[in-house]
Amino acid sequence: MTATVQAPVREERRSRRMSPGAILLVAALGIFLIFSVIRQLTGANDLTSSGTVAAGLAAAVPIGLAALGGLWAERSGVVNIGLEGMMVLGTWGCAYLAWDHGAWWGVLFGTLLGAVGGLVHAIATVTFGVDHIISGVAINIIAPSIALYLTKVTFANYPGGGQKQSPQLHDVKHITLPFSDSLFDLEKKHWFLVSDVAGVFRGLTTGLSLMTITAVLAIVISGLVLWRTAFGLRVRSCGEAPYAAESLGVNVYKYKYIAVIFSGAMAGLGGAALALAASQFRDGQTGGRGFIGLAALIFGNWRPGALSAGAGLFGYTDAIQLRSATAVHALLLLVAVALVLVAVWQARTGQRVIATVAVVIAVLAVIWYFLTDEVPAELVGTTPYVITILVLALASQRLRMPKADGKVYRKGEQH
């Protein structure tokens, strides 16, 4: 009875919702407004300066590509916490060819090595049905050892190389759009909203690495392939209901293999971007970015657009911490505002407890802001992880991962 009564109500609510494009526009405007207000109040101009935005974008690229790798694997139902290891393979592979053959050969080889890591993960999880987490842990143990072993066998003998690092690498081209320099004057005026918009646009269009464009293309194309083609539908069906897919004649093993190998390739590409940005391979260079990518994937609810936003956010916090202590301090207020918004939204959907928790944390953030002059750098580095935990804790009812994600599939064994 209740189901039949509820159905039309839900239908009505859905029709009243805005289109995704409109939501995005409103959200972007809202974020700009909040940033402008807080920048004006605190005088932390670095919050929206072109330098911060450009650095944030560059930092977001490896994270976004790792998250994209995670998206491919998890959409096909395979959890990939080996992203970190595959990224390490990517950094080494990129350095191996980029130092003398040119940057793009490096990118290609790094991607290829990442894909090899993905292949290992696919063999273990898909063919042998090993638990996905275990296989990922194993890859995270093997990959850095292999990369360092190879470094000692190769780079150690090269001019400029060492026991734990490669020689200097060539970078891919960086481009600056023609109008972007003229935005600089506008940005310097520090006008409300106008200068913020100018700063962000200048940051996004100045000294833009071709790797950034590659990453954006990879995410857009992946989104189109996964959601707009028959191939993508089959990949996603393996992650949602593999036995149903099997009954419809989908070769689940094949699609899982393709997706997981591609997942490794994307992580490898992310590693290559990291090595190129740093102009060399270094031991421990990835610094947990594979895991941050995983965090971005969850933050983005296993969707390409939202995971890019997550990667952007995490890249931004990474960049701002290196640039300006006052801006980081101002971020506390931003966090408080964001939490209040979460609280309002949760209270409207009847989640009183969560709303209260969000408000309490927001109040704590404000108190922290007024009691201190700056936030310690060590704690700023944990922002992506704290945000992800908060999102999981406060908004988990809105998150939906692929239904058969992480479950071992064996053909013809449905119970």
Add this chain to the structure above:
Amino acid sequence: LSARDVASAGLLDRLRQRYPLRSVVLGAAAPIGALIFAVIASSIILALGGHDVLEAFRTMFKQAGRPTAFVNIVNQALVYYLSALAVSIGFRMNLFNIGVEGQYSLAAFSAAYVGGQITGGGPFHLILELVVAMAVGALWAGIAGFLKVTRGVSEVISTIMLNAIAIGLGSYLLHNLGTVANNNIATKQITPSGRVPGISYPGTDSKIFGFLVIAIIVGIVYWFVVTRTRFGFWIKATGINEEAAVASGVNVKRMTIYAMLLSGAVAGLVGLPEILGETYRYSQTSQAGLGFAGIAIALLGRNSPVGMAMAAMLWSFLGRSADQLEFIDVPKEIAGIMQGVILLSVVIAYELVRRYRLVLQQKDVAAQLKTVVAPEAVAS
């Protein structure tokens, strides 16, 4: 087979019944096969890198035979063992505590800090340190348990995030509460009453960490709890079949919290052998990566207290004796490669053995059915 039959059978028969030859052989086949595979794989890598394979292995074994190196291997192994015990408590009920890393680093810092503030106090000094470490470890793991039961957050994800937060938090606390010593920020040195004295070993000045005793006690308690108590049975039952456990009255949510707390408490001890037995202070240079090693060792030892001890020794042997390889110009990272390959191939081997066992069981059942069903078919 009735209970009286079992009781009247001799000890050997009972052993044979509990551990049939076939199952013992199959159980041993996986780790041994994985070890052989890892040796072959690393030999190939060494050969491709232009190194003398036999010389490399000989160097590693020779190194392990030296008393000082042996003490180091045992010391490292007992640290790994504690980490593996922590992980395996979760594994028993299908909980992945990836967060041992963060739990032990925060716990080690807290214990070293608290221990450094106190002078005297006799045995209570040491007990306080242990309690602080276990409480902090349990608390940090408890966050993941709490998020899992109240918000349905996967403990894999939350512990990965909590690891990174713990490392940031730990380094923040160290910078604010620590003191500078030898160009390194560390907590205050712990006075003798808060230390664990080492055990001498013939032929070397290095001492085996006295924490070995505590590790063995934890191992025995673990064995007792998981195999001899209702709690351990419930944990196992939940891990094997959650629905069945719920149906028989197990409160899975409560068990999840308990298992995470216990796992975190043991994880809290992981950093202590070194701090209480050697450095007497927590510093930035304290070991990292022990949590992931624990996962590998728990898998390798199949959550059995003895199996994990052997796996910890193997892991430690590979890691420690590889240091010597640098002297013959072989990168010591070959040990890390071997460890990873062993882990990956052992889990694949376990899976293959499991499938093979199922096939054998099906055959057994089919054979039994034949003998039972055949006469009936004749009668009808």
